[in-house]
Amino acid sequence: MPDSNDIILEIRDLKMHFPVKKGLFSRTVGQVRAVDGVSLKIRRGETVGLVGESGCGKSTLGRCVIRLYDPTEGRIFFNGRDISQAGPAEMRALRKDMQIIFQDPNESLNSRHSVEEILEEPFIIHDVGSPEERRIWIRQLLSRVGLPESAAERYPHEFSGGQRQRIGIARAIALKPKLIVCDEAVSALDVSIQSQVLNLLMDLQDEMNLTYIFIAHGLPVVKLISDRIAVMYLGKVVEFTSSQRIYDAPQHPYTQALISAIPEADPEHRTERIILQGDVPSPINPPSGCAFHPRCRFATERCKKESPQFRQLGNDEHWVACHHAGELVATSSES
Numbered sequence: 001m002p003d004s005n006d007i008i009l010e011i012r013d014l015k016m017h018f019p020v021k022k023g024l025f026s027r028t029v030g031q032v033r034a035v036d037g038v039s040l041k042i043r044r045g046e047t048v049g050l051v052g053e054s055g056c057g058k059s060t061l062g063r064c065v066i067r068l069y070d071p072t073e074g075r076i077f078f079n080g081r082d083i084s085q086a087g088p089a090e091m092r093a094l095r096k097d098m099q100i101i102f103q104d105p106n107e108s109l110n111s112r113h114s115v116e117e118i119l120e121e122p123f124i125i126h127d128v129g130s131p132e133e134r135r136i137w138i139r140q141l142l143s144r145v146g147l148p149e150s151a152a153e154r155y156p157h158e159f160s161g162g163q164r165q166r167i168g169i170a171r172a173i174a175l176k177p178k179l180i181v182c183d184e185a186v187s188a189l190d191v192s193i194q195s196q197v198l199n200l201l202m203d204l205q206d207e208m209n210l211t212y213i214f215i216a217h218g219l220p221v222v223k224l225i226s227d228r229i230a231v232m233y234l235g236k237v238v239e240f241t242s243s244q245r246i247y248d249a250p251q252h253p254y255t256q257a258l259i260s261a262i263p264e265a266d267p268e269h270r271t272e273r274i275i276l277q278g279d280v281p282s283p284i285n286p287p288s289g290c291a292f293h294p295r296c297r298f299a300t301e302r303c304k305k306e307s308p309q310f311r312q313l314g315n316d317e318h319w320v321a322c323h324h325a326g327e328l329v330a331t332s333s334e335s
Contacts, residue, residue: 007080008044008179008211009065013037014074016057016064020284033283034060035071036235039310044178047205047212049226049243051219051258053280057235058215062181065213066098067091078179096126099172103184105164109156115142115167116152122174141170145200162193166200173204182214186221198225219262223247228317231255234291235283237310241318251313251325253296290323298324 015037020030035057042048050058064071067083075084083094102108109118119138123129129137139149145166156164165185172180182201186194202225204210216222222229223243231239231246231254239252250256257274276295281287290308293299302323310321 006044007041008078009040009042009213010077011038011040011061011065012075012077013039014061014064014076015072016060016069017072030284033235033286035064036283036286037074038232038235038237040230040237040240042211042213043227044211045205045209046227047214047225049222049229050213050215050232051217051222051229052232054217055280055283056232057283058232059183061232062100062183062213062215066100066179066181067094068100092125096122096175097178098181099175099177099179100181100183101165101168101172101185103187105156105161105168108168109164111156114153114155118156118167119152119171119174122171126175128175137174141174144173144204145170146196160193162189162197165189165197169197169200169204173208173210176208177210179211179213182212182216184215184217187216187218194221201225219258231258234281234286236291236321237319238292238321239319241316241320245316245318249318251318251320252292252322253298254292290321300324 014035015033016035017031017033019028020032021027022029038061040048050061052058060069063069065076067076067086071084075082077083078094078098083091086094116135116138119141120134123134123137138152142149142151147163147166147170151159151163151167156167159167185201186197189197198221201212205212212225214222214225226243228241229243229246230237231252233254239246239250239255246255247259250259257276260272260274274297278295281291281294287294289305290296290299290303293303296303300323306323308321308323310319311325312319313326
């Protein structure tokens with residue numbers, strides 16, 4: 001486990017609201033609260049998994065962190081430096097240290113450029129190395145991600161999905177960054193290829209002391225690679241703790257439901273499947289109080305009226321936003 005005092009990224013009450021416009025004059029009639037008050041601290045060299053249903057704000061949070069989106073409110077500290085209001089020139093310099101791997105390499109790789117041109121671009125933008133040095137580094141990058149050096153002369157459409165994602169990873173690590181956001185980086189791949197790419201990411205992390213924010217839908221995948229896991233619901237983080245503890249003792253009812261949906265390999269060991277009622281509320285008009293209360297089997301009048309604080313349980317590094325946290329493990333196991 002990385003040093004608990006070595007914080008590479010701190011997010012304070014981060015919000016990202018997108019305006020909803022209607023009418024002839026495109027008047028703003030509402031706000032989509034994609035991220036609605038997230039606070040997290042991420043340690044150097046660790047992997048933090050972000051999970052939750054589609055539309056919960058995972059990808060938006062990841063893109064805010066590296067300032068692909070300008071957040072509506074809140075502050076972002078990278079290596080102790082406030083980058084919340086950093087301008088284009090300052091962010092361009094920081095791009096060497098903050099990178100992203102996108103879900104679909106078909107969209108993120110320029111089909112008109114050869115792999116060599118794609119991988120050379122970061123070096124050109126940041127004026128690193130001579131053309132000859134870049135050619136050497138590009139072939140080293142390809143070898144590092146498990147591709148032959150001859151791949152440099154080919155184009156993205158000539159590769160399989162897993163190979164294209166390896167090219168995306170090579171581009172992300174080209175300038176030796178400190179933080180990489182993996183935005184559904186393995187979700188579009190076959191299961192067998194997923195494991196290969198995950199092993200590659202973990203090997204690169206050990207070799208380069210990388211810090212990952214790993215965004216995904218599948219909890220088993222996130223558990224495999226993550227040191228800690230943050231569970232998001234409707235723009236908020238509702239639970240944050242170690243990957244093992246979130247499986248062994250989930251405290252939020254939403255986390256419990258997600259874990260109960262994981263298929264069991266052992267037919268003799270069956271757990272209760274928790275079926276959530278209704279649909280995810282609209283982020284334009286979230287419910288009052290706890291946003292999860294319309295779907296929660298433990299909801300009380302307090303949950304409907306009062307928004308729960310994101311609080312630490314005892315002395316454990318276990319944070320949860322639920323009025324009844326600490327009571328629910330026993331209650332759910334008896335039901």
